[in-house]
Amino acid sequence: xxxxxxxxxxxxxxxxxxxxxxxxxxxxxxxxxxxxxxxxxxxxxxxxxxxxxxxxxxxxxxxxxxxxxxxxxxxxxxxxxxxxxxxxxxxxxxxxxxxxxxxxxxxxxxxxxxxxxxxxxxxxxxxxxxxxxxxxxxxxxxxxxxxxxxxxxxxxxxxxxxxxxxxxxxxxxxxxxxxxxxxxxxxxxxxxxxxxxxxxxxxxxxxxxxxxxxxxxxxxxxxxxxxxxxxxxxxxxxxxxxxxxxxxxxxxxxxxxxxxxxxxxxxxxxxxxxxxxxxxxxxxxxxxxxxxxxxxxxxxxxxxxxxxxxxxxxxxxxxxxxxxxxxxxxxxxxxxxxxxxxxxxxxxxxxxxxxxxxxxxxxxxxxxxxxxxxxxxxxxxxxxxxxxxxxxxxxxxxxxxxxxxxxxxxxxxxxxxxx
Amino acid sequence: xxxxxxxxxxxxxxxxxxxxxxxxxxxxxxxxxxxxxxxxxxxxxxxxxxxxxxxxxxxxxxxxxxxxxxxxxxxxxxxxxxxxxxxxxxxxxxxxxxxxxxxxxxxxxxxxxxxxxxxxxxxxxxxxxxxxxxxxxxxxxxxxxxxxxxxxxxxxxxxxxxxxxxxxxxxxxxxxxxxxxxxxxxxxxxxxxxxxxxxxxxxxxxxxxxxxxxxxxxxxxxxxxxxxxxxxxxxxxxxxxxxxxxxxxxxxxxxxxxxxxxxxxxxxxxxxxxxxxxxxxxxxxxxxxxxxxxxxxxxxxxxxxxxxxxxxxxxxxxxxxxxxxxxxxxxxxxxxxxxxxxxxxxxxxxxxxxxxxxxxxxxxxxxxxxxxxxxxxxxxxxxxxxxxxxxxxxxxxxxxxxxxxxxxxxxxxxxxxxxxxxxxxxxxxxxxxxxxxxxxxxxxxxxxxxxxxxxxxxxxxxxxxxxxxxxxxxxxxxxxxxxxxxxxxxxxxxxxxxxx
Numbered sequence: 001x002x003x004x005x006x007x008x009x010x011x012x013x014x015x016x017x018x019x020x021x022x023x024x025x026x027x028x029x030x031x032x033x034x035x036x037x038x039x040x041x042x043x044x045x046x047x048x049x050x051x052x053x054x055x056x057x058x059x060x061x062x063x064x065x066x067x068x069x070x071x072x073x074x075x076x077x078x079x080x081x082x083x084x085x086x087x088x089x090x091x092x093x094x095x096x097x098x099x100x101x102x103x104x105x106x107x108x109x110x111x112x113x114x115x116x117x118x119x120x121x122x123x124x125x126x127x128x129x130x131x132x133x134x135x136x137x138x139x140x141x142x143x144x145x146x147x148x149x150x151x152x153x154x155x156x157x158x159x160x161x162x163x164x165x166x167x168x169x170x171x172x173x174x175x176x177x178x179x180x181x182x183x184x185x186x187x188x189x190x191x192x193x194x195x196x197x198x199x200x201x202x203x204x205x206x207x208x209x210x211x212x213x214x215x216x217x218x219x220x221x222x223x224x225x226x227x228x229x230x231x232x233x234x235x236x237x238x239x240x241x242x243x244x245x246x247x248x249x250x251x252x253x254x255x256x257x258x259x260x261x262x263x264x265x266x267x268x269x270x271x272x273x274x275x276x277x278x279x280x281x282x283x284x285x286x287x288x289x290x291x292x293x294x295x296x297x298x299x300x301x302x303x304x305x306x307x308x309x310x311x312x313x314x315x316x317x318x319x320x321x322x323x324x325x326x327x328x329x330x331x332x333x334x335x336x337x338x339x340x341x342x343x344x345x346x347x348x349x350x351x352x353x354x355x356x357x358x359x360x361x362x363x364x365x366x367x368x369x370x371x372x373x374x375x376x377x378x379x380x381x382x383x384x385x386x387x388x389x390x391x392x393x394x395x396x397x398x399x400x401x402x403x404x405x406x407x408x409x410x411x412x413x414x415x416x417x418x419x
Numbered sequence: 420x421x422x423x424x425x426x427x428x429x430x431x432x433x434x435x436x437x438x439x440x441x442x443x444x445x446x447x448x449x450x451x452x453x454x455x456x457x458x459x460x461x462x463x464x465x466x467x468x469x470x471x472x473x474x475x476x477x478x479x480x481x482x483x484x485x486x487x488x489x490x491x492x493x494x495x496x497x498x499x500x501x502x503x504x505x506x507x508x509x510x511x512x513x514x515x516x517x518x519x520x521x522x523x524x525x526x527x528x529x530x531x532x533x534x535x536x537x538x539x540x541x542x543x544x545x546x547x548x549x550x551x552x553x554x555x556x557x558x559x560x561x562x563x564x565x566x567x568x569x570x571x572x573x574x575x576x577x578x579x580x581x582x583x584x585x586x587x588x589x590x591x592x593x594x595x596x597x598x599x600x601x602x603x604x605x606x607x608x609x610x611x612x613x614x615x616x617x618x619x620x621x622x623x624x625x626x627x628x629x630x631x632x633x634x635x636x637x638x639x640x641x642x643x644x645x646x647x648x649x650x651x652x653x654x655x656x657x658x659x660x661x662x663x664x665x666x667x668x669x670x671x672x673x674x675x676x677x678x679x680x681x682x683x684x685x686x687x688x689x690x691x692x693x694x695x696x697x698x699x700x701x702x703x704x705x706x707x708x709x710x711x712x713x714x715x716x717x718x719x720x721x722x723x724x725x726x727x728x729x730x731x732x733x734x735x736x737x738x739x740x741x742x743x744x745x746x747x748x749x750x751x752x753x754x755x756x757x758x759x760x761x762x763x764x765x766x767x768x769x770x771x772x773x774x775x776x777x778x779x780x781x782x783x784x785x786x787x788x789x790x791x792x793x794x795x796x797x798x799x800x801x802x803x804x805x806x807x808x809x810x811x812x813x814x815x816x817x818x819x820x821x822x823x824x825x826x827x828x829x830x831x832x833x834x835x836x837x838x839x840x841x842x843x844x845x846x847x848x849x850x851x852x853x854x855x856x857x858x859x860x861x862x863x864x865x866x867x868x869x870x871x872x873x874x875x876x877x878x879x880x881x882x883x884x885x886x887x888x889x890x891x892x893x894x895x896x897x898x899x900x901x902x903x904x905x906x907x908x909x910x911x912x913x914x915x916x917x918x919x
Contacts, residue, residue, distance in 0.1 A: 070767060072767075123607075147857050150833070150852065152766065152798055152834050153798065154577065154794075154838065155834035156839070157852055159864050160571075160619070161617075161864070164613055164616060167612075168613075183668065214640070214705065256712060260706065305608045305609070306605075307524060307529060309526055370609045372610070389610070391600075392600040392601065393601070394611070396594070396868065399868075403863040403864070
């Protein structure tokens with residue numbers, strides 16, 4: 001794998017396979033006053049600002065070790081380099097799974113997913129990764145190994161450094177091992193996709209579930225080309241007009257799934273959906289993967305997190321902006337349970353991407369919430385902070401960085417506020 | 420403990436200017452109620468201040484800084500680990516006047532509350548919207564949400580829904596310099612480091628929370644509660660394991676042992692069978708169909724493991740009856756001994772039976788009485804050590820037993836605390852789980868928040884790093900049971916059981 005990033009090519013690559021190896025690598029880098037970027041599977045390595053320095057890549061894909069799964073305790077401990085896909089395969093053998101999902105699980109690693117706080121569709125119901133991390137081991141910039149939390153599902157002992165490191169993009173230490181709380185695999189899963197010609201109707205039906213009888217495992221309102229893609233993935237032909245697709249994945253025992261499907265189908269029928277499809281098993285996974293594909297192939301993807309109603313309005317506001325419509329292929333994917341909108345666009349050239357990115361940033365900065373530009377060309381990163389403004393706690397965050405990585409060795413400049 | 424004369428008139432005068440005379444307490448008789456919390460430790464504060472707003476809290480912090488006083492934030496004082504005990508002549512900032520429900524956004528299921536709001540009041544105030552606040556500590560009728568933030572409190576229904584930290588969206592906090600800032604907001608994730616995640620459970624050592632944005636959940640369609648009595652602890656324990664193995668996470672899974680049954684019988688007259696050695700409460704909720712499916716499975720597992728009697732509840736009234744003995748168990752221990760020391764430890768679910776046997780052995784060796792009522796579903800045990808606090812020897816044995824029980828939990832791969840926090844009680848045991856580097860890494864966070872005194876600072880100057888809630892969390896800060904003449908030499912943890 002090439003370890004080039006944002007125009008930088010590292011002068012060397014470390015491939016630690018053991019904790020000792022990782023600690024030694026960091027001590028060496030630190031001793032030589034170099035800067036380093038930790039790598040997992042590279043699926044989200046592009047998220048973050050342009051580094052202010054990048055001498056060494058620390059590739060953790062060989063740091064896999066043993067997976068310690070305790071089915072009776074519903075916990076697992078895995079090293080940073082284990083892929084989410086492999087981990088879920090091990091867990092599935094005992095009827096369990098990680099509570100969260102990530103895109104591209106075949107390549108995404110435990111360390112990279114946790115460090116970058118990777119989003120996934122099931123966050124509608126189970127929340128973000130940080131709620132499922134119960135313990136963590138990290139290696140600080142100078143090679144010191146530290147840990148926090150524990151391996152039991154419930155533990156409150158000392159500061160929760162594992163929460164601080166989740167989503168810290170490896171700027172405080174390199175995550176070497178994570179303990180997760182797990183969930184049982186549902187007996188059955190189905191996905192209902194319904195499409196509407198009116199945004200408000202789709203929204204109303206979706207919110208009725210989010211605030212109603214039950215929360216689907218995942219519930220998303222999709223618009224634009226992305227909507228057409230998921231409709232096609234369900235085997236139906238998408239309408240020519242701009243369409244709003246509501247996707248709801250339900251899970252549980254057979255009777256519970258049947259009831260949920262009936263409730264959703266009943267509600268969409270009463271609200272005059274143009275069409276709908278009910279997918280089971282493999283078809284379900286395919287439809288959601290298609291949605292991930294929209295984000296991967298986009299020239300620009302911005303994720304905005306807010307109260308659901310704000311996230312919905314922001315998406316609608318941006319996708320109806322004339323300059324953005326002109327730029328072409330704008331889609332939005334709104335997670336109604338979690339409260340996030342991912343806006344994607346595929347403008348023809350980098351200059352147009354930058355123009356669109358500036359408009360989106362301006363629109364989102366007016367609203368309460370936070371955003372991150374998940375995907376963009378280098379010229380956008382050179383123009384703006386890819387993370388939204390941190391606000392009044394930026395000084396405290398800088399002090400935290402200075403406490404854990406005073407030499408600015410790890411991922412310098414790549415985090416929020418260019419930390 | 421400081422005599423009344425040690426109070427600085429200048430401090431009292433400055434504090435009075437912020438909050439008014441009637442909200443500054445400093446006469447020794449009046450301070451008595453602030454010496455205690457729900458633990459067995461105690462200490463007298465220098466003064467107690469009751470601000471009415473976040474801005475007043477910030478001003479009080481500045482005044483305390485000016486006078487070089489330590490600060491302890493206090494909610495209802497229900498901490499079971501000594502979290503609210505004001506060591507080192509602290510100024511206590513009692514947040515019981517900040518009780519407002521600031522905002523409810525039903526569509527987005529968000530509420531903003533002040534820290535003095537009583538936990539149960541939030542669920543009551545949003546009930547008409549079909550919503551509730553999930554974390555439900557046993558003390559939820561009295562404990563405050565601000566205190567819950569400090570200790571990252573749990574409760575019986577945390578098995579499926581998670582502890583306090585899983586429900587907090589944002590915090591308004593007064594920092595050490597008296598500035599007010601927000602960590603997070605009303606959204607699920609915010610930019611930058613997860614300061615709210617770092618702050619929740621920091622036991623009041625990093626700052627004072629003045630507003631809390633929380634997630635609310637829709638009430639489930641159906642709730643079904645089952646109570647099963649078993650002739651053996653093994654039968655009840657196996658039932659717990661098999662329920663989890665069946666791919667279920669019930670909303671609650673609680674157990675009581677024979678001693679607890681004996682304690683609750685005269686109070687609540689539940690009429691549990693004489694031969695019952697354990698009573699298990701299993702609650703499932705959600706869609707009607709899901710609840711029916713899970714209820715069938717739970718009942719089958721209970722019967723298979725020899726349940727001698729099963730009671731069920733569909734409606735609120737019957738359910739309250741089934742929960743009554745569980746919720747009232749701690750209070751009922753008063754029939755057995757004058758005082759209890761409620762230990763809070765966690766073991767891997769699969770080691771529950773093994774560790775409970777060790778608890779019995781420890782009780783037998785030290786000749787003390789231990790009753791058990793606990794969150795079986797997540798391995799969070801609460802052995803209640805029953806003793807007479809007027810007998811110094813019994814106190815010593817109780818504290819020693821607590822230490823040994825926690826050591827057994829950690830040795831089994833568990834944790835020092837599931838929901839009560841470290842406080843004064845367990846700071847000396849932290850090295851059982853964490854090595855020096857781990858603790859140093861945690862201390863760096865406190866330094867980032869508060870700063871650290873220079874190494875050559877005069878001893879008389881309060882240590883800057885311990886500005887908030889001194890003597891808690893980190894080892895060496897205080898002596899658990901000092902009020903009863905316990906010295907650090909009375910017991911020492913004897914090893915480390917790294918979870919790696």
